[in-house]
Amino acid sequence: xxxxxxxxxxxxxxxxxxxxxxxxxxxxxxxxxxxxxxxxxxxxxxxxxxxxxxxxxxxxxxxxxxxxxxxxxxxxxxxxxxxxxxxxxxxxxxxxxxxxxxxxxxxxxxxxxxxxxxxxxxxxxxxxxxxxxxxxxxxxxxxxxxxxxxxxxxxxxxxxxxxxxxxxxxxxxxxxxxxxxxxxxxxxxxxx
Amino acid sequence: xxxxxxxxxxxxxxxxxxxxxxxxxxxxxxxxxxxxxxxxxxxxxxxxxxxxxxxxxxxxxxxxxxxxxxxxxxxxxxxxxxxxxxxxxxxxxxxxxxxxxxxxxxxxxxxxxxxxxxxxxxxxxxxxxxxxxxxxxxxxxxxxxxxxxxxxxxxxxxxxxxxxxxxxxxxxxxxxxxxxxxxxxxxxxxxxxxxxxxxxxxxxxxxxxxxxxxxxxxxxxxxxxxxxxxxxxxxxxxxxxxxxxxxxxxxxxxxxxxxxxxxxxxxxxxxxxxxxxxxxxxxxxxxxxxxxxxxxxxxxxxxxxxxxxxxxxxxxxxxxxxxxxxxxxxxxxxxxxxxxxxxxxxxxxxxxxxxxxxxxxxxxxxxxxxxxxxxxxxxxxxxxxxxxxxxxxxxxxxxxxxxxxxxxxxxxxxxxxxxxxxxxxxxxxxxxxxxxxxxxxxxxxxxxxxxxxxxxxxxxxxxxxxxxxxxxxxxxxxxxxxxxxxxxxxxxxxxxxxxxxxxxxxxxxxxxxxxxxxxxxxxxxxxxxxxxxxxxxxxxxxxxxxxxxxxxxxxxxxxxxxxxxxxxxxxxxxxxxxxxxxxxxxxxx
Ligand SMILES: Cc1ncc(C[n+]2csc(CCOP(=O)(O)OP(=O)(O)O)c2C)c(N)n1
Ligand code: SF4
Ligand code: SF4
Numbered sequence: 001x002x003x004x005x006x007x008x009x010x011x012x013x014x015x016x017x018x019x020x021x022x023x024x025x026x027x028x029x030x031x032x033x034x035x036x037x038x039x040x041x042x043x044x045x046x047x048x049x050x051x052x053x054x055x056x057x058x059x060x061x062x063x064x065x066x067x068x069x070x071x072x073x074x075x076x077x078x079x080x081x082x083x084x085x086x087x088x089x090x091x092x093x094x095x096x097x098x099x100x101x102x103x104x105x106x107x108x109x110x111x112x113x114x115x116x117x118x119x120x121x122x123x124x125x126x127x128x129x130x131x132x133x134x135x136x137x138x139x140x141x142x143x144x145x146x147x148x149x150x151x152x153x154x155x156x157x158x159x160x161x162x163x164x165x166x167x168x169x170x171x172x173x174x175x176x177x178x179x180x181x182x183x184x185x186x187x188x189x190x191x192x
Numbered sequence: 193x194x195x196x197x198x199x200x201x202x203x204x205x206x207x208x209x210x211x212x213x214x215x216x217x218x219x220x221x222x223x224x225x226x227x228x229x230x231x232x233x234x235x236x237x238x239x240x241x242x243x244x245x246x247x248x249x250x251x252x253x254x255x256x257x258x259x260x261x262x263x264x265x266x267x268x269x270x271x272x273x274x275x276x277x278x279x280x281x282x283x284x285x286x287x288x289x290x291x292x293x294x295x296x297x298x299x300x301x302x303x304x305x306x307x308x309x310x311x312x313x314x315x316x317x318x319x320x321x322x323x324x325x326x327x328x329x330x331x332x333x334x335x336x337x338x339x340x341x342x343x344x345x346x347x348x349x350x351x352x353x354x355x356x357x358x359x360x361x362x363x364x365x366x367x368x369x370x371x372x373x374x375x376x377x378x379x380x381x382x383x384x385x386x387x388x389x390x391x392x393x394x395x396x397x398x399x400x401x402x403x404x405x406x407x408x409x410x411x412x413x414x415x416x417x418x419x420x421x422x423x424x425x426x427x428x429x430x431x432x433x434x435x436x437x438x439x440x441x442x443x444x445x446x447x448x449x450x451x452x453x454x455x456x457x458x459x460x461x462x463x464x465x466x467x468x469x470x471x472x473x474x475x476x477x478x479x480x481x482x483x484x485x486x487x488x489x490x491x492x493x494x495x496x497x498x499x500x501x502x503x504x505x506x507x508x509x510x511x512x513x514x515x516x517x518x519x520x521x522x523x524x525x526x527x528x529x530x531x532x533x534x535x536x537x538x539x540x541x542x543x544x545x546x547x548x549x550x551x552x553x554x555x556x557x558x559x560x561x562x563x564x565x566x567x568x569x570x571x572x573x574x575x576x577x578x579x580x581x582x583x584x585x586x587x588x589x590x591x592x593x594x595x596x597x598x599x600x601x602x603x604x605x606x607x608x609x610x611x612x613x614x615x616x617x618x619x620x621x622x623x624x625x626x627x628x629x630x631x632x633x634x635x636x637x638x639x640x641x642x643x644x645x646x647x648x649x650x651x652x653x654x655x656x657x658x659x660x661x662x663x664x665x666x667x668x669x670x671x672x673x674x675x676x677x678x679x680x681x682x683x684x685x686x687x688x689x690x691x692x693x694x695x696x697x698x699x700x701x702x703x704x705x706x707x708x709x710x711x712x713x714x715x716x717x718x719x720x721x722x723x724x725x726x727x728x729x730x731x732x733x734x735x736x737x738x739x740x741x742x743x744x745x746x747x748x749x750x751x752x753x754x755x756x757x758x759x760x761x762x763x764x765x766x767x768x769x770x771x772x773x774x775x776x777x778x779x780x781x
Contacts, residue, residue: 013529026360030197037326039359041302042222042640047531047562048739062437064326064359068505069517084526087518103742104529109567109734110743110751112527125520 005058007066008155011085012077013102014048021077021148022053025155028169029057032161039064050081075155077148078102079118079131086125095122095129096155098147130154130192137188143178146185153189198363200356203327204294205230207334208264209238210368211290214375215256216240217249219610220639221268222303223357224296228266229642232651242642242651245577245610246271250278250293257291257347258384260375262338266294269310270576274611276313281386282347283317284394286401288378290341292334296352299474299501303354305557305576307499309475314349314452318398320405321349321452322414325433327361333449335366336414344401344408351451353474355431355501406453414449415458425466427459427479427490431502436472438504439511443470454482463488470495470511474502533562535740536716536761538633538704541678542602544736544769545685546570551600551692554587554626556580556612558604559637559706567737577607581615584626597692599626606636606644609659613668619697620669627691628699630661631678633706641710649711665699672698679704681768707761717762718778720755726774727752733766733775741766 008025012018022038029036040053054066071089076082076097089095099119106112115121119131132154138147149170156166166186174182198206204227208216216238218228232240243249246267256263267275272295279293295313298304314321322337324330330352337348382390409415420443428436429448436445446462448454463469463483471480471492480492495510496502505516533540543563546553547570555561555571556579564571573583584601591599603612608630616628636642643649648658665673672694678684684702691698719740729750733741740760745751755766757778767775 014531026197030195030362035362036197037359037361039355041354042226042358047534047559048529049531050529061361062434063504064355064361064431064434065503067438067508068503069519080526081529083522086520086522089519091519093519104527105532105737105739106527108739108742109737110731110745115522115524115526121522 005056005061006159007071008055008073008075009066009071009085009088010053010055010075010077011081012051013081014051016051016077017148018051018053018077021152022055024152024169024173025055027172028161028165029055031165031168034058035061037061037064050084052085073155073158075151077151080104080114082122083115083118086122089126093126094158095126095131096151096158097122097129097131098134098151099131100135132189132192134189137192138185141185141188142181143185146182149182149185150189150192153186154192156186156190195362195364197360198327198331199226199358199360200324200327200330200352201226201358202230203330203363204266204334204350204352205234206363206365207331208292209235210331210366211335211338212262212369212372213238213264213338214261214289215253216264216266217243217252218266219243219246219249219271220636220642221271221296222639223298223354224266224268224271224294224352225639225642226357227294228651236652240651242644244645246275247278250275250282253291253293254278254282257287257289259289260373260378261289262372263289263291264294265291266296268304269295269297269308270304270306271295272310272313273576276317279313279319279347280317281391283319284386284391284398285384286345286394286397287341287347289375290338291347292337292341292350293347294334294350294352296354296357297475298354300354305574307475309478310349310351311451311478312476314351318402319347319349319452320344320450321351322449323351323430323451324356324449325430325447326356327359328363329449330356331363331365333414340405344405346401351430353431353501402453405450406456409450409453410455410458412450415455416447416449417462418445418447420444423465423467425462425469426472427462427469427483428472429479430474432472432474435502435504435507439507448479451479454479456486459483459486459488463490472496472502472507530565531562532565532737532739533559534707535738535759536707536763538678538702538706539563539631540568540736540738541681541684541765542629542631542702543568543570545681545688546600546602549685549689549692550598551688552587552598554580554583554599554601556601556603556607557638558607558631560602560604560631563602565737567735571602578603578611578615581612581619581628584628585615585619585622585624588624588626593695596625600629600688600692601626602629602631604637605630605632605634605646605661606642608661609645613664616665616670616699617668624697625695626697627688627694628697629688630699630701632661632701632703633709635706635709637706637708641706641708661701670697670699672696673701674698675701675703677704678702679763679765681765717764719757719760719762720764720767720775721757721778722753722755723774723776724748724752726772728772728774730771732771733769736766736769738766
């Protein structure tokens with residue numbers, strides 16, 4: 001078998017919980033028996049800046065960062081950030097993104113504009129993409145804070161990882177009292 | 193033990209634990225900080241602590257090693273500038289218990305003020321340096337470094353980079369070593385008292401030690417040749433090894449685990465079988481220049497940049513002269529998303545007022561450096577930790593009296609205790625006229641909120657003596673010391689204005705805890721709202737740069753300010769800026 005490495009790029013805004021989501025994702029992949037690497041940058045990025053986390057898995061992974069233009073999946077937690085990082089996606093790659101918008105300072109000050117119709121532009125360039133109304137689904141699951149779990153659910157459709165492995169990782173990572181709502185959120189995301 | 197997935201920093205901590213480390217000391221600095229945090233959290237048998245700066249942390253580790261215990265010290269690259277003095281002479285004394293210094297470089301300056309390459313320090317101080325290329329090696333090399341330290345009677349450096357420290361990969365933990373010798377007092381002046389007569393002799397020992405290690409390292413498994421096909425060879429180390437494997441999967445590779453001293457004999461043998469030889473390394477041509485000095489023809493920085501970090505794409509672009517592939521590119525210019533101070537950050541009001549007072553602000557390093565960014569735009573210099581104070585003194589010396597009044601130094605509480613206090617002593621001693629503002633948010637915010645001697649807690653979270661900043665300033669001779677809550681804008685402005693006028697040193701301590709403070713000193717208050725009937729679209733509140741305040745261009749007739757209730761923490765600073773009383777407090781639900 002050729003050593004095929006799969007690349008998932010997580011993007012969003014500092015404070016959205018992206019690092020925790022990539023943590024769960026890499027745990028699932030390790031439980032799935034893959035070699036896994038993930039890379040990210042702490043520090044400045046936490047203060048509301050743009051945040052990127054690279055997750056790579058396969059039989060043997062070398063570079064912890066995804067080679068430019070080789071991301072298979074762009075996993076976006078905020079719309080503008082998803083749009084910003086499209087250049088790193090493969091030609092036939094796909095996007096799973098939240099439709100949430102967080103305005104950057106230039107836009108908040110009325111000096112710049114938040115780009116319009118991002119979901120349409122994404123879908124036009126990468127037809128297999130999914131833009132999810134994750135907030136609404138999280139609310140439906142009973143807690144706004146499960147929004148990242150909804151997104152993981154949506155992502156799980158695009159990966160060849162068994163439902164049990166996901167289940168196991170959720171049990172390992174999520175505190176017992178939040179487990180039910182998170183399992184529900186995951187299921188809602190998976191159906192979305 | 194089972195395999196597990198760890199970050200480089202978690203793996204360094206694991207390696208230290210396995211090596212039987214007794215004492216670990218550090219000062220925080222991205223990307224090294226989590227090593228000590230992990231030790232404190234997971235390995236309570238190790239005595240771990242935050243020192244006020246890197247020099248002290250290394251001196252603590254040296255003491256433990258002189259006592260016969262294994263000791264660890266960690267810091268970011270620029271920390272070595274601060275700790276260089278003890279490091280260079282420690283190289284001469286050598287060790288009793290093993291001593292390892294982990295240094296984390298930051299190619300690409302993800303969170304640093306420069307891009308210096310620590311490998312030069314290893315060469316300069318004549319100490320060996322290991323460089324792991326993933327988390328498993330971070331664990332294993334840390335262990336190995338302690339053994340080598342004792343075997344060769346030398347401190348050992350381990351170099352990390354952001355992509356090692358903050359990347360995760362699979363690790364195979366081992367059982368810790370047992371039966372290390374018990375610490376004890378030993379008098380050995382010829383080795384431990386570095387006066388000229390003793391040090392002169394030790395210098396010969398140091399040179400011989402390096403030569404021995406260079407020879408030894410030719411036959412060690414951490415320096416390995418990976419056979420490929422064809423006649424292209426690569427010499428590489430650290431995370432660059434991973435990029436080399438990614439880009440040149442067929443090449444022969446000499447992977448160096450020890451980057452100083454170099455295994456010259458092994459390099460010669462390897463080079464002899466390659467027609468084309470590349471050195472793939474991040475930052476300076478450290479290996480490349482030494483290989484070329486051996487008379488070997490080699491490519492490196494003629495193809496790859498000295499500046500910034502490498503990536504697989506950048507390596508391929510350099511070696512094959514091909515473009516970095518880019519997929520879909522947006523046609524519009526996208527709004528940037530730079531980091532910003534948090535909503536309710538206690539620093540915000542101070543910089544807002546410094547801007548209004550048109551002060552010339554010599555700055556320093558911390559979250560407050562973000563006071564440089566528009567719209568606050570109130571920082572004029574930033575060099576290194578502690579520099580704000582000396583810079584203010586120096587610039588005042590050369591200005592006419594009217595201009596001198598404008599000079600204000602700002603420094604965080606952690607930075608003040610790191611290397612700021614010396615500058616203040618100089619200010620008083622030499623009659624500076626500048627004003628100093630200590631931004632006391634009761635934590636080391638920038639690096640993720642660590643305790644320090646001014647917070648009253650230790651790394652392990654135990655209560656400890658809390659430095660009295662006012663008392664400290666008075667004790668070095670500052671006559672005018674004032675403390676103020678920076679949430680009160682008018683009082684803060686009046687105080688700064690008054691003290692700027694004073695032709696004498698004064699210190700203003702702005703005291704209010706960081707919004708993200710760990711011990712919950714913060715009571716979040718109900719969020720504010722903007723009354724649409726009162727907002728006149730003057731945009732005054734936008735000058736605060738609070739992430740919770742947004743301009744809605746379509747509201748009202750001329751647009752209006754709005755507050756994001758999800759992130760507003762109710763600090764009420766914006767309320768004081770609005771002349772029209774448009775800000776109100778939301779009802780608590
Ligand atoms: C020599 C050196 N050591 C460590 C660092 C990393 N670092 C940057 S700012 C900072 C301290 C910030 O704390 P403080 O001064 O209290 O300001 P705050 O971030 O809390 O506003 C540290 C440790 C550095 N830049 N240089
Ligand atoms: S972490 Fe604390 S000090 Fe830093 S910007 Fe946020 S509130 Fe301010
Ligand atoms: S009260 Fe005003 S300044 Fe404070 S966090 Fe809320 S919007 Fe920002």
